[in-house]
Amino acid sequence: MHSRRGRDDSKQQSAVETNQNIVEQQNNDRxxxxxxxVGRLKGLTMDIENEVREQNVLLEDMGDGFSSARDLISGSLQRIGLVFEQGGVKNMLRMVGTLVIAFVFLYWVMG
Structure with missing residues (x-):
């Protein structure tokens, strides 16, 4: 009887070891x-980081461009103000004529 009990214990131990091996394999798979x-997420994160850096560079360039345009417009407005301050019909007509020609040219180019 003792030998039968030993075989049952041996079978139980073998079954437990088999279950442990299965669980361990499942854990390794997971x-x-x-x-x-994690590798895919890391790659995605790096792609997002690179895109953000590129967008920041573009935004900085746009900011510089707007700053330059603002400076040009400010200078032009100051010069127009000087023309108005100096007065004179001749200067006024010259400016209006130049603007009309510029608008006609732009209309012709765009049309």
Whole structure:
């Protein structure tokens, strides 16, 4: 009877070891899946970081461009103000004529 009990214990121990091996293999598979997902997320994060850096450079360039345009417009408005201050019909007609020619030219180019 003692030998039968020993065989049952041996079978139980073998079954427990088999279950442990199965669980360990499942855990290893899940770890591999998680590692793969982490790698994909890391790659995605790096892509997002690069895109943000490129967009920041573009925004800085646009800011510089707007600043330059603002300075040009400010200078032009100051010169127009000087023309108005100096008065004179001749200067006024010259400015209006130049603007009309510029608008006609732009209309012709755009049309």
């Amino acid at each position: 770890i591999s899946e998680l590692s793969s997902q």
